[in-house]
């Protein structure tokens with residue numbers, strides 16, 4: 001369990017106390033977190049308690065589970081997922097009957113629908129459609145935009161969806177906090193059930209999330225807390241994410257003691273990459289590259305003259321060179337500043353490099369609400385059956401069957417043998433339809449028929465069915481996806497194990513590492529987003545800009561190619577300019593023809 005950990009890391013893993021671990025990128029925070037979870041799972045004295053690991057993305061939760069599988073650690077007593085999934089499954093689903101706004105049923109709306117409603121509201125008020133409005137609330141139920149006009153709009157939006165018995169992820173968090181704060185019974189139940197809460201990327205935790213975690217722990221000494229993160233990697237400031245100080249965290253958890261630990265060094269990158277990204281660090285702590293690549297020179301380039309239309313062929317050239325030099329496709333990553341740059345980019349690259357696989361996790365037309373039951377069943381149907389996916393698929397089917405039991409009062413068994421049997425049912429179902437929507441509907445119908453359950457009679461499953469398929473149809477018709485194939489093969493390809501060149505947003509690649517990173521759109525207004533620039537004090541803009549550049553730079557192991565392309569214009573037709581902090585940095589870049 002302690003294999004591959006240095007003494008500082010072992011100390012963090014074996015600590016008995018509530019702990020906050022802060023460290024620079026590549027220092028092994030994820031490794032420590034996974035080992036600590038394994039260590040605590042192994043020490044559990046009762047079968048009645050759970051360990052909860054809160055990660056920023058579902059991808060990160062799956063990575064932890066995969067690593068625990070590889071370590072051979074049983075995970076029956078682990079729950080891992082995002083704070084939104086946690087709130088839904090542990091608070092809202094069991095206790096929504098105590099909340100008047102939710103008591104008559106509700107469904108969670110998809111991002112596409114949310115964006116559509118918000119855009120219509122903005123148009124009505126003659127506000128620019130592209131202006132970012134946060135609909136996050138704090139624990140007092142207040143909206144957190146700087147501007148009261150935006151707060152009114154956020155409030156009006158929530159009123160409108162609630163009228164329709166719908167909530168979004170922000171209301172999900174808010175009602176979870178309200179329920180846990182108002183009902184001692186809920187607090188007590190959760191703190192009796194949960195023995196440890198782990199928080200990854202603590203620096204992006206919102207006020208309500210601290211509030212919810214704090215209420216579960218709240219000085220009762222029954223549940224411990226372990227947070228890891230890096231304040232310099234806080235990139236969700238505009239959505240209310242903040243790295244709290246150790247004193248503030250102590251206040252949240254009812255004055256329980258909390259220990260502060262640092263781990264040092266970077267095991268990921270070359271010293272040159274470290275020297276590049278530490279220019280955007282908030283402190284002047286020296287970071288030493290300790291890993292096997294530390295001494296390599298690699299390549300670090302900055303191109304600020306290339307036209308946006310020439311990016312694709314330039315990327316293709318870099319990718320081809322890397323592949324020729326033995327770099328595997330999934331060790332290369334292209335980072336876009338905003339997710340809507342991704343779909344056209346992948347399309348273009350696929351045509352330029354038809355033999356190279358690409359993986360664009362965001363470029364899926366599936367509705368992004370992973371709490372939807374039908375999303376979870378889709379994942380099982382569309383993930384390849386292979387030895388590498390078998391443990392995941394087994395875990396997913398178990399979850400799905402447990403949910404069916406809750407919704408239908410059925411008592412399907414969830415023992416090992418039974419879950420294998422359900423998986424076999426899924427594996428046998430092979431609809432003939434090419435159209436993705438038809439394929440999935442046939443598959444789901446056949447699955448429920450084999451289980452002998454009439455799901456259409458169930459209001460929750462029926463509502464979720466509508467929201468899933470309406471969401472999928474709406475996304476297929478939206479500007480971003482209208483050109484992609486509606487064939488089931490395309491949808492299946494979005495679930496493929498990561499073997500291809502990764503194309504993702506800066507937010508999507510947090511925590512990951514790649515031999516070669518290509519980042520483009522490093523323009524003022526993208527990095528950071530206008531919402532961190534317009535009407536913001538300079539220190540907010542600077543820290544948003546620094547943190548994004550820091551996160552992007554620190555994903556690279558050996559090579560980093562930066563692009564601040566020309567030819568992009570704002571909605572008011574002004575040319576975008578290079579990010580000013582990147583522009584003013586004096587760094588010994590390699591010249592491009594050496595690529």
Ligand SMILES: Nc1ncnc2c1ncn2[C@@H]1O[C@H](COP(=O)(O)OP(=O)(O)OP(=O)(O)O)[C@@H](O)[C@H]1O
Nearest residue numbers: 004005006024025026027028029030031267268511
């Ligand atoms: N003690 C160690 N010895 C050798 N390699 C290590 C050690 N600890 C971590 N690593 C390796 O260093 C790399 C970075 O580790 P990890 O992803 O855990 O860092 P991190 O602190 O979570 O980074 P980030 O903040 O960027 O998410 C990984 O390849 C990991 O396997």
